[in-house]
Amino acid sequence: QKEVEQDPGPLSVPEGAIVSLNCTYSNSAFQYFMWYRQYSRKGPELLMYTYSSGNKEDGRFTAQVDKSSKYISLFIRDSQPSDSATYLCAMSATGANSKLTFGKGITLSVRP
Amino acid sequence: EPEVTQTPSHQVTQMGQEVILRCVPISNHLYFYWYRQILGQKVEFLVSFYNNEISEKSEIFDDQFSVERPDGSNFTLKIRSTKLEDSAMYFCASSERLGGFQETQYFGPGTRLLVL
Numbered sequence: 001q002k003e004v005e006q007d008p009g010p011l012s013v014p015e016g017a018i019v020s021l022n023c024t025y026s027n028s029a030f031q032y033f034m035w036y037r038q039y040s041r042k043g044p045e046l047l048m049y050t051y052s053s054g055n056k057e058d059g060r061f062t063a064q065v066d067k068s069s070k071y072i073s074l075f076i077r078d079s080q081p082s083d084s085a086t087y088l089c090a091m092s093a094t095g096a097n098s099k100l101t102f103g104k105g106i107t108l109s110v111r112p
Numbered sequence: 113e114p115e116v117t118q119t120p121s122h123q124v125t126q127m128g129q130e131v132i133l134r135c136v137p138i139s140n141h142l143y144f145y146w147y148r149q150i151l152g153q154k155v156e157f158l159v160s161f162y163n164n165e166i167s168e169k170s171e172i173f174d175d176q177f178s179v180e181r182p183d184g185s186n187f188t189l190k191i192r193s194t195k196l197e198d199s200a201m202y203f204c205a206s207s208e209r210l211g212g213f214q215e216t217q218y219f220g221p222g223t224r225l226l227v228l
Contacts, residue, residue, distance in 0.1 A: 004154075034216065043116070043203050043219035044155065088155065096215040097143045097207040099168050102155040 003027050006089055006103030014111050019076040023089035023103045026070065030091040030101075033065050035074045038086045038105065047087075048074065049096060079110045114138045116220035118204050124226045125194055133189045133223045135204030144187045145205040145217060146179065148172070155203065161187065194227045201225075 006023045013019055021035075031052055036044035048063040050056045050072075056063045062075040072091075076083055089103040117136045125131050137144050146158040160167040161179050178190045187206075191198055201224050205217040 036219075041221070043205075043221045046216050046218065049216050090155075097209070097217065099157045099160060099170070100147075100155075100217065101157070104154045 004089065004091060004101050004103045007106050008104070009106035010109065011106055012109045012111060013079055015079060015081060017079050017110070019079050019083070019108060019110075021074045021076075021087050021089075021106055021108070023072050023091075024070055025072075025091060025101075027091075027093065027101075028067075028070065029093035031067075032092040032094075032096045032098075033063070033072050034090040034092075034096065034100070035061075035063055036088040036090055036102075038088060040085075044088055044090075076108075079108075081110045081112050084109050116204055116206055116218055118202075118220040118223050120223060121221065122224045122226075124228065127196055127227055128193050131191050131194055131225065133191075133202050133204075133225070135187045135189075135206075135220055136185050137187055137204065137206030138218060139185070140208065141206035141218075142209045143167075143207045143217075144179075144181070145207075146189045147203045147205065147219075148200040149203065149222075150197075150200045158189075191225075194225075196227050199225060199227045 004025045033050045035048040038044045053067045060077045064073040086105045086107045088105040090100040119134045144161045149155045159169040159173045201222045203222045204220045207217045
């Protein structure tokens, strides 16, 4: 079983839709969970950071972590064409400044 | 806003040649990293570096790879004898030492390495 699995995509939604992106993981030692956004020809850019279980909201973005199910989600409300990018989940056992294990990424396209 | 920069943006080299990829981390950051992403695959951790020594490395980071912080601003990744399978996008990242959100890693735009 792969350490981190992410829905393969690609995903195409109309503008204004609610988007749900998900990752599952197998390593129960993971405690630090991140979502990165990557535009074409750019490096990953941090979107959300969560420690342990729970929800975190930042504007139109909500990150959820369910450690009992080893499942994390990113929700995007009122999606915009500018949200079109690849979204990567990443996680670490020992801290956000330690080795990150990434999912493969899902490419999201928001149609005007 | 401070950012991580990397040079060159693209590099083409012949198999067996040495390459050096350069990074300038964010100035007050203390932790430095290299990751790579082979086309169509996951971003993979290579190495982390703190206090002038390697903190952690992956199994990918074998004797062909080395890292160095030659001065107060640059952080380099050297591949001694490149192989075809080293072709990838290489990302440098940096983070502060403090806990919480400040620990998170900020990535540069990457160097695309092509080994022929």
